[in-house]
Amino acid sequence: MNKKITKICCIGAGYVGGPTMAVIAQKCPHIKVTVVDLNEARIAAWNDPNTENIPVYEPGLSEVVAEARGRNLFFSTEVDKAIDEAEMIFISVNTPTKTYGTGKGMAADLKYIELCARQIARVAKDDKIVVEKSTLPVRTAEAVKNILQNTGNGVNYQILSNPEFLAEGTAVEDLHAPDRVLIGGDTTPEGQEALNALVEVYANWVPRERILTTNLWSSELSKLTANAFLAQRVSSINALSELCERTGADVTEVARSIGTDSRIGPKFLKASVGFGGSCFQKDILNLVYIARSYGLKEVADYWEQVIIMNDHQKSRFANNIVKTLYNTVSGKKIAFLGWAFKKDTNDTRESAAIYVADALLNEEAGIAVYDPKVPESQVFFDLDYLGTRSADKNKQLVTNYTDPYEACKDAHAIAILTEWDEFKTYDWQRIFDNMKKPAFLFDGRSIVDSAALTDIGFKVYTIGK
Numbered sequence: 001m002n003k004k005i006t007k008i009c010c011i012g013a014g015y016v017g018g019p020t021m022a023v024i025a026q027k028c029p030h031i032k033v034t035v036v037d038l039n040e041a042r043i044a045a046w047n048d049p050n051t052e053n054i055p056v057y058e059p060g061l062s063e064v065v066a067e068a069r070g071r072n073l074f075f076s077t078e079v080d081k082a083i084d085e086a087e088m089i090f091i092s093v094n095t096p097t098k099t100y101g102t103g104k105g106m107a108a109d110l111k112y113i114e115l116c117a118r119q120i121a122r123v124a125k126d127d128k129i130v131v132e133k134s135t136l137p138v139r140t141a142e143a144v145k146n147i148l149q150n151t152g153n154g155v156n157y158q159i160l161s162n163p164e165f166l167a168e169g170t171a172v173e174d175l176h177a178p179d180r181v182l183i184g185g186d187t188t189p190e191g192q193e194a195l196n197a198l199v200e201v202y203a204n205w206v207p208r209e210r211i212l213t214t215n216l217w218s219s220e221l222s223k224l225t226a227n228a229f230l231a232q233r234v235s236s237i238n239a240l241s242e243l244c245e246r247t248g249a250d251v252t253e254v255a256r257s258i259g260t261d262s263r264i265g266p267k268f269l270k271a272s273v274g275f276g277g278s279c280f281q282k283d284i285l286n287l288v289y290i291a292r293s294y295g296l297k298e299v300a301d302y303w304e305q306v307i308i309m310n311d312h313q314k315s316r317f318a319n320n321i322v323k324t325l326y327n328t329v330s331g332k333k334i335a336f337l338g339w340a341f342k343k344d345t346n347d348t349r350e351s352a353a354i355y356v357a358d359a360l361l362n363e364e365a366g367i368a369v370y371d372p373k374v375p376e377s378q379v380f381f382d383l384d385y386l387g388t389r390s391a392d393k394n395k396q397l398v399t400n401y402t403d404p405y406e407a408c409k410d411a412h413a414i415a416i417l418t419e420w421d422e423f424k425t426y427d428w429q430r431i432f433d434n435m436k437k438p439a440f441l442f443d444g445r446s447i448v449d450s451a452a453l454t455d456i457g458f459k460v461y462t463i464g465k
């Protein structure tokens with residue numbers, strides 16, 4: 001007989017914990033779901049009476065939260081209480097790249113995971129199923145198990161790996177109809193019982209044939225592999241975009257031509273200014289680190305090239321702006337349309353915009369930023385975090401706008417960094433009329449109609465054309 005879960009707790013109310021648990025609560029009204037976090041401001045925002053103010057912007061998410069919150073979905077800072085009550089505990093805390101010590105700049109920093117494991121071990125009084133939702137290096141479950149099982153208070157733990165594959169901007173859609181749900185567990189009878197308990201949770205809305213079960217290590221490694229493959233496709237098409245620019249081939253046509261081959265497929269072939277987001281880079285660096293730690297030099301070098309190519313794409317976009325603007329951007333106004341790492345999210349982590357801006361600021365450019373969802377404070381946080389120059393200097397050189405037309409007024413050039421749909425429908429004639437001439441436009445996302453803009457008078461540069 002499978003254990004039926006009625007109380008879930010999730011540690012970490014971020015971009016994954018928040019949306020994932022909101023959808024579990026929505027689809028499983030019989031399960032009480034409590035999402036906890038140490039960050040009081042974040043929890044307060046999740047509890048904001050106006051669900052438009054929740055801390056994660058995702059299309060459709062505020063409606064899901066409005067439906068379930070207060071019914072069977074709760075957000076709280078009382079971590080111990082939620083752990084104590086729950087039968088199943090998801091760990092969905094951040095696992096950033098290490099910034100210190102061994103593996104600095106490469107390995108995943110697992111200190112938040114370990115803290116969670118220790119907290120569960122300290123608080124739990126009855127048996128628990130602990131689910132790794134965070135993306136983790138292969139064999140992390142072993143460390144979590146070690147910490148939990150060596151507490152000696154008689155509690156039995158089962159560890160499951162249940163990596164998340166949602167993409168930001170489409171999180172709700174992805175959670176409602178996932179390509180697959182992956183659950184890894186121990187092959188022992190107890191492990192399989194725990195695994196089945198989680199299968200039953202998802203089976204409330206996910207067709208069973210889409211719920212894949214594996215052993216723990218396959219599940220952990222599959223998550224890193226999926227992100228590595230996706231990022232590799234972007235770097236592959238971006239590598240070709242540079243060759244297209246030199247040869248007269250058009251990367252959009254090349255992508256369409258190869259994408260119709262069913263073995264290749266059409267998705268993830270959009271050339272861009274470079275991939276961003278909190279995970280691709282960190283997960284590949286982590287994969288490279290793991291391969292190196294097993295002495296697999298060729299494997300590590302192979303995957304590292306995906307990152308090298310991505311860095312190259314960002315810097316060549318910035319260099320092209322400087323070169324085209326007669327080798328100097330000093331004192332010139334460059335308007336940035338978009339700061340988020342992709343459309344339909346307010347997340348800016350590792351956004352290409354940050355690195356392109358940093359390179360142009362090194363050349364003393366003045367940058368005017370407009371993004372429909374990213375607040376000014378975040379733009380400065382991102383630039384200050386790099387530590388390239390003082391916060392005062394960033395404030396001096398960067399201005400944020402809430403009106404795109406004002407951002408572009410008197411600009412020498414416009415750079416499109418994020419593919420927000422609204423950019424396609426602007427009154428480009430009006431923008432052109434108010435710009436310095438020649439009016440340059442660098443489309444890092446191939447989203448505007450370059451022929452129409454050229455007719456207006458813009459000098460358009462599009463990635464891969």
Ligand SMILES: NC(=O)C1=CN([C@@H]2O[C@H](COP(=O)(O)OP(=O)(O)OC[C@H]3O[C@@H](n4cnc5c(N)ncnc54)[C@H](O)[C@@H]3O)[C@@H](O)[C@H]2O)C=CC1
Nearest residue numbers: 012013014015016037038039092093094095112134135164
């Ligand atoms: N962002 C994304 O789209 C995806 C992220 N992931 C993975 O999911 C994990 C979480 O990512 P995000 O949600 O983006 O991170 P995040 O940084 O948005 O959220 C993590 C939250 O955990 C909280 N936290 C950390 N330690 C805690 C503790 N000991 N007790 C209570 N709360 C604690 C933090 O305060 C933070 O609010 C990462 O491993 C990431 O790689 C996986 C799939 C998609």
Ligand SMILES: O=C(O)[C@H]1O[C@H](OP(=O)(O)OP(=O)(O)OC[C@H]2O[C@@H](n3ccc(=O)[nH]c3=O)[C@H](O)[C@@H]2O)[C@H](O)[C@@H](O)[C@@H]1O
Nearest residue numbers: 164165166167168234268269270272275276277279341342
């Ligand atoms: O582990 C994670 O965090 C998640 O990482 C990615 O999701 P996400 O980073 O949210 O968004 P993507 O749609 O994958 O885009 C990543 C970056 O690649 C860029 N991209 C994507 C596709 C493409 O064709 N071209 C391209 O430049 C996007 O603009 C963005 O900057 C994966 O798609 C998710 O499956 C995974 O769960």
